[in-house]
Amino acid sequence: MTLEDLARDAPFAKPLAVPDWTLGCWKRRCITYATGREDTDTTVIWIQSHGLTGDLRIPRWRPSAEGKADLDGFSPDELALLASVEGGVADTGWAGDRMAWNNWSAFQPYDKWPEPGVLQRVGSSLIEWAPSGIYVEDWRLQPNSSGLMAGLRLTAEIRDGVQRRRDGGLVVCGDHALFTLGRFEELPEEIPAQRQLAQGLDRVFEAEAAYCVRDADGFRISLSTNPFRHGEAAPFDGFEQVEPDLLRQTVGDLVRLWRVDTLLPAVEVSSTTPASPAGLAWLDGEAGVLLRG
Numbered sequence: 001m002t003l004e005d006l007a008r009d010a011p012f013a014k015p016l017a018v019p020d021w022t023l024g025c026w027k028r029r030c031i032t033y034a035t036g037r038e039d040t041d042t043t044v045i046w047i048q049s050h051g052l053t054g055d056l057r058i059p060r061w062r063p064s065a066e067g068k069a070d071l072d073g074f075s076p077d078e079l080a081l082l083a084s085v086e087g088g089v090a091d092t093g094w095a096g097d098r099m100a101w102n103n104w105s106a107f108q109p110y111d112k113w114p115e116p117g118v119l120q121r122v123g124s125s126l127i128e129w130a131p132s133g134i135y136v137e138d139w140r141l142q143p144n145s146s147g148l149m150a151g152l153r154l155t156a157e158i159r160d161g162v163q164r165r166r167d168g169g170l171v172v173c174g175d176h177a178l179f180t181l182g183r184f185e186e187l188p189e190e191i192p193a194q195r196q197l198a199q200g201l202d203r204v205f206e207a208e209a210a211y212c213v214r215d216a217d218g219f220r221i222s223l224s225t226n227p228f229r230h231g232e233a234a235p236f237d238g239f240e241q242v243e244p245d246l247l248r249q250t251v252g253d254l255v256r257l258w259r260v261d262t263l264l265p266a267v268e269v270s271s272t273t274p275a276s277p278a279g280l281a282w283l284d285g286e287a288g289v290l291l292r293g
Helices: 003-009 076-082 277-290
Strands: 024-033 043-048 052-058 086-095 098-106 117-122 125-129 135-141 147-159 162-173 176-181 208-215 218-224 239-243 246-251 254-267
Touching (some): 003 147, 003 239, 043 162, 043 176, 052 147, 052 162, 052 208, 052 218, 086 176, 162 254
Antiparallel strands (some): 024 043, 024 135, 052 086, 125 135, 162 176, 208 218, 239 246, 246 254
């Protein structure tokens, strides 16, 4: 069964752990640091379900895999750049005006962004400040975020009858998905992955985070920490319900077990936010000038 089938036949969702106006797929337009420097070149995707965040960050300067068969085709310097990417899934919580992330399963073995986010949203724009004042991020809600909403946390994989613990996640909002796989054996903490290549390429790159977009044939990988995966079909079918909050997925000769945070068939993610009557009256009165084109 597909996730759409299960969401329709057996919907399940834990209570919202975050405001409903944070749900959906968000793409970062810019990050500005307190030093005045800005970054608009890193592609950053954030997908939010009731209690799970999926996150992917790929800098423009990452080496291309074009013309290469595998990781052995990269130089040591290129491998270090390849391993400088970020991506993962985390549990999310909310207090006051702040979102916090914990229990990461991520490509990087340390928490690169340890501060909570102070969030405020107007229309399709969501602004996130670091409480320290060191940066502010400008996020934009992506079209087609409404529809299926899923938040799944991977717990184990079974191959040839042998079950191994593995963390990871799958967060879906409409036509957008963020799929992550953790390592079977974690890297030493507090050391960036690019400085741990001596641990072995297979081990460092065993973790993966991929942003997937729905097309006519299903979901397809648009961007990934693994540059060789771009364009591949994403395995988002083969599911069956074991318990209300536990799914089993068969992918070829592999079985994955997922805990459900969110599985709802038709969630509406709006691009509008409330405003005062006076503000709406002002916008209506100035619309001929402000909203031309």
